[in-house]
Amino acid sequence: MQNSTTRKPIEIKISTVVAVAILLNESSIPALEAALKDMTAGSPDFFDDEFAVIDVDSISEQTLDWNALIPLFKAHGLNPVAVRNAREEDHAAIRAHGLSIDMVSKPRHEPEVAAAVPQAEKAAEAAPVVTPIAPVAPLAAEPQVIVRNMPAMVVDTPVRAGQRIYARGADLIITASVNNGAEVIADGSIHIYAPLRGRALAGATGNTEARIFALTMEPELVSIAGIYRTFENGFPPLQAHHPVQVKLNGDSIEVSSVKSTG
Incomplete structure (x- = not known):
């Protein structure tokens, strides 16, 4: 009798693949090669065969040498x-x-409102101008701060070299260490109640309010909403025996101690 649970030769399921975005602001291959060497500091496994989407929006009118560009990234x-x-x-x-061609939907620009018909303009010019007294506007209330609640993914085991963990649509909480060569990613914030020595990428889908917290910070790379920072020249000196947080300050990564206010 044939087994009714026999697997099909091919099954298609929805899957999420994390890819880094390469934003090109220059089309010159030598300039791009120099920038990559400077970025990776000569480390051959800095990106570790990351999937990447090349965004050419800022140089869309320039001609790119695809035969040289793609092998350069690889x-x-x-x-x-x-x-x-x-x-x-x-x-x-x-x-x-x-x-593949990644199609991006751009906002539609509504056409400008047409000018009033000439007859209406002439009538308005002929009519006396009456300026109504506007009512006094009430004082603006304090802006309401809305805290967005996100679910959390909890990991209780060490994240070892070569492992990648992605908390899609959630915060990521890790109660063990993140070792060198490991990568942890979250659409929300990342909380590590142990040393962070690998790479941590929070706000992966663009959440600029996301943060990274760790009891001990010795990371290879941290990123918030695609803005990243590496620490080849050492980690900034911070107050000892305090957890550390990473957040965005404008367009740059800020690292600071988490001090108790009690």
Whole structure:
């Protein structure tokens, strides 16, 4: 009798793949190569074959050498899988390299309101101008701070080198250490009640209010909403015996001690 639970040759399921975004502000291959070398400090496994989406929005009118660009990224440990905001005339060349075209929906710009008809303008000019007395507006109330509650994913075991944990749509709470070569990612904030020695990326879908907390900070890289910071020159000196937090301050990463207010 045939087993009714026999698996099909192919099954399609919804899956989430985390990819870094490469924002290109320059089309010169030598300039990009120099920037990558400076970014990775010559480390061959800095990106560890990360999936990457190349965003060319800021140089959309410039011509890119795709035959040189894609091998350049692969040589530095980045694995491009798609291109965003590419010109339509470049689509064929991009697809020839096995990359997808990432379509981005941009907001529609409503047409400007048409000017009033000339007859109405003439009537308005002829009529006497009466300025109504506007009522006194009430004082603006204090802005309401809305705290967005997010579910949390809890990990109780050490995150070892080569492991990657992603808390999709949630905060990430880890009660053990995150070792060198490990990577933890969350759409919300990341809380580590142990040393952080690997890489931590909070606000992965663009949440600029996300933060990273750890009892001990010795990370390879931290990132909030795609803005990252590495520590090749050492970690900034902080008050001893205090947890550390990482947050965004404008467009830069700020690292500070979490001090008790009690």
